[in-house]
Each structure stands twice: as structure tokens, then as C-alpha cells.
Amino acid sequence: MQPMSELEADRLRRYYRTFARVEAADTSPVYAEWAQGVADDDAIIDLLLDLPQSKRQANLLFAAARHLGSGTGTFAQLRAWLLEHWDSTRALMLERSTQTNEAGRCAVLLPELARLDGPLSLIEVGASAGLCLYPDRYSYRYRTAETGRPRADTVASGSESVRSLALDPAEGPSSVVIECALRNTSAPEHIPEVAWRAGIDLNPIDITESDQRSWLRSLVWPEHDARRERLTAAAELVAADPPRLVSGDLCERVESLITEAPANSQIVVFHSAVLAYVDARKREEFAAIMHAHPEVKWLSNEGAGVLPSTLAQLESRGVDADGRFVLSVDGVAKALTGPHGQSYEDLDRS
Structure with a gap:
């Protein structure tokens, strides 16, 4: 041995x-x-x-x-x-820790957020600097693959045609533009209203401090210039109106934030690439907390093997995530997503 x-x-x-x-x-x-x-x-x-x-x-x-x-x-x-x-x-x-704050992930959260009746109260677990708490402040450029005869706003690509949809905040185009390829689904038709937002992190990043913003830029991989530019733009936007971020353990703080959210709003708890950094017992504890709050929508965007129930669902359907994340809603796998928000493939229609 x-x-x-x-x-x-x-x-x-x-x-x-x-x-x-x-x-x-x-x-x-x-x-x-x-x-x-x-x-x-x-x-x-x-x-x-x-x-x-x-x-x-x-x-x-x-x-x-x-x-x-x-x-x-x-x-x-x-x-x-x-x-x-x-x-x-x-x-x-x-x-430090790997607190990659990828605003691009808002593009794969938006299809689910847009299906909810607003206004929304957003609670992000593992929020880092909170850039993903602002899906209503960003512009989106979705590309959807369609079969059949190309439409006027589509571009032919082999046997498929690619339709592009621009989606901007109500006040006009944002300085942050996020591109995302969609498959087996249509693009969201609107950006939901966000009435309240807050985040939890063990070590929240103050986006108004230059050294902490520099650390976030260092976390972006060397060749990913577009992500770095998007991070810079999102940081400037959020620094002008910083979110409320609380320090603490995800299981110990999430319920207190749920009780603080406005009563006339749809509460959404979400996280991306977070649960992989806690042990299996903590993941199970957090999932149990979320299932105990049926009034709250729970969006999980994590690696396929992070939650055992998610992996079991994929295996039962013969789905290989192939390195992509899995977006689940209330514990039910809904889509495969690019780790940085670059793609969204609906599982219900695949």
C-alpha cells in the first residue's frame, strides 16, 4: 500500500x-x-x-x-x-480564493429568470463581487440554431440557420454585452425586473477597490481577452451601484436573506460554479435547505457531478455533459451550459 x-x-x-x-x-x-x-x-x-x-x-x-x-x-x-x-x-x-466572477453566466440564467413572474428578488450564493446579481443591467446577443428555410434575420450555416436576437435593458443598450448560443430553445423575450438583490460569500470582493478588481482580472485565463474586457465593463457598471454582500457560510446565511426579501416578489436563489468548492455533506445540507423553501426558485449552475441527483438525472437520460455545466431548477436538470455562459442547450427538447 x-x-x-x-x-x-x-x-x-x-x-x-x-x-x-x-x-x-x-x-x-x-x-x-x-x-x-x-x-x-x-x-x-x-x-x-x-x-x-x-x-x-x-x-x-x-x-x-x-x-x-x-x-x-x-x-x-x-x-x-x-x-x-x-x-x-x-x-x-x-x-485569496478562486472567486471568478463571470458576468457572462447571466446569459444562461436569463432564460429561466424570464419565465418567472416578477418582480424578482435575487440572492446569489458564492457571489464574489456580485457581478451576476445584475442580469437586468446587461445586454444580450443570443444566437439560436434553427432548421428549415432561413428567415430574414438568420444566417445560413450548413443544414441549419442561425437566428440572432438582441435583448437590451429597458433604459437602452448596456456597456456590457453578453453573447450566448442557444440550442433546442428560443431566446428570452424580455429582461425581468429585479426589485432587490443580495449575495453571500465567505470573502466578498469589494468591486470599488482597485486591488480586488485586479485580482478578478488575474483569474481570467490568459487568452480570454473578451472575458477580461467584459469583466472590466461589468465592474465599472456595478461599482457605480454596489450590491449588498454578506460574509458567511452559505448554509448559515441563505435563510436570513430569504426572509429579508420583499414579500411581493419572486425570490430566486442561484449559484454558479460554487458547490464544487464545498464538501459533499455541505452540498447535501444546502440542497435540503432549498427544498424546504418551495416558495423560492432555486437555480443551480454547476458541474455535472457536483450534485449526485443531477448526475443521476443525466445518466438516466443518456446525456453526456461533455465538460459543460448543468443548469437545474428546483433540483431538476433543465439545460447544459457553457462554463462561462457561452452556450445553453435545453434538455427538455433535446
Whole structure:
């Protein structure tokens, strides 16, 4: 039997290899090379094993290095930089967390939000800086794939035609424009009214502080210039009217916010890429809390394996998420979504 340290090292190497192959290969050549390099490097693996398990994530390591000035060169260059600057990198990794605040995810939440009778009260769990609490302030450009004869506002693409729909806030086009490809569903026809909004995070980010905004930019992957530009625009928009963010555990704070929401509104609790960072017991506890509040709509946008019930639903239907998130409503899987909000595929019509 292998000693525990060796088992942990093997597990960590597998994680970084999977990150390189599944998460980064098609979207970030830099991170794909870095992750594979880490997996094959005993010295870097040993440094990571000295951190708490929750602080060994690739996103956190790479963002911390870039934030401190590593650049985006080869893995050999990153390795040399890390070995020279490990104390400062380690300190930053212990201080910070992977609070990626991707406003683009609003595009995959909007189809469900638009189906609800408003006004809405939004509560985001794992809110980071709260950029996803403003779906009513952003503009959307949806592309829907349709079969048959192209319409006047469609563009032919092989055997399909692609229809585009522009959706803007009532006050006019936003400085933040989010693009999303839809499949097996039509685009939302309106942006719902939001009467109240609040968020929960263990360490809320103050979007009005330049250093914290800089950290959010460091969390965006090197090649993702459009996401970085969108983050900058969303941060400026939200900084002008910052949300209410409370610090604390998701299970301990969510019910108090539910009771604060206006009584004449539809309360919506939502989260994206959050539950993966808490243990299985905490996930089950949170799901039980949400099921205990049938008056609240619960939107979960997480990896396919994060909630066991979600994975079981996909398997029973023979659906492979293929690296995409699953958007569930009140625990029922509704759509496959791009991790950054770039696509939405309706499961009910697939």
C-alpha cells in the first residue's frame, strides 16, 4: 500500500493532467501546458502538497503567479519563477480564493429568470463581487440554431440557420454585452425586473477597490481577452451601484436573506460554479435547505457531478455533459451550459 503522501501526490498529478486535457486544452494553450508541466514536476507537486487541499487548484496557482508578475511564457519559465517566488505565491494563494466572477453566466440564467413572474428578488450564493446579481443591467446577443428555410434575420450555416436576437435593458443598450448560443430553445423575450438583490460569500470582493478588481482580472485565463474586457465593463457598471454582500457560510446565511426579501416578489436563489468548492455533506445540507423553501426558485449552475441527483438525472437520460455545466431548477436538470455562459442547450427538447 502506498503511503498517504504518495497517494495525495498521485491524486494531485491526475487532477492537473485532467485539468490540462479537459478544461484547458481547447480554450487556453498556456494553462494546458502549465497544468501538464505541473503534473510531471515533482518539485512543484511537493510545494502544492504543503498547502491545504482546497488551495491546490490550478486556477488559484496560475492566477496567483500571473497576479504577482510571472507572465504567460512556457512552463519552464513558470517553474523557474515559482521556485524563486514561492513564498509570496504561497501567501497569496492562502489569502485569496478562486472567486471568478463571470458576468457572462447571466446569459444562461436569463432564460429561466424570464419565465418567472416578477418582480424578482435575487440572492446569489458564492457571489464574489456580485457581478451576476445584475442580469437586468446587461445586454444580450443570443444566437439560436434553427432548421428549415432561413428567415430574414438568420444566417445560413450548413443544414441549419442561425437566428440572432438582441435583448437590451429597458433604459437602452448596456456597456456590457453578453453573447450566448442557444440550442433546442428560443431566446428570452424580455429582461425581468429585479426589485432587490443580495449575495453571500465567505470573502466578498469589494468591486470599488482597485486591488480586488485586479485580482478578478488575474483569474481570467490568459487568452480570454473578451472575458477580461467584459469583466472590466461589468465592474465599472456595478461599482457605480454596489450590491449588498454578506460574509458567511452559505448554509448559515441563505435563510436570513430569504426572509429579508420583499414579500411581493419572486425570490430566486442561484449559484454558479460554487458547490464544487464545498464538501459533499455541505452540498447535501444546502440542497435540503432549498427544498424546504418551495416558495423560492432555486437555480443551480454547476458541474455535472457536483450534485449526485443531477448526475443521476443525466445518466438516466443518456446525456453526456461533455465538460459543460448543468443548469437545474428546483433540483431538476433543465439545460447544459457553457462554463462561462457561452452556450445553453435545453434538455427538455433535446
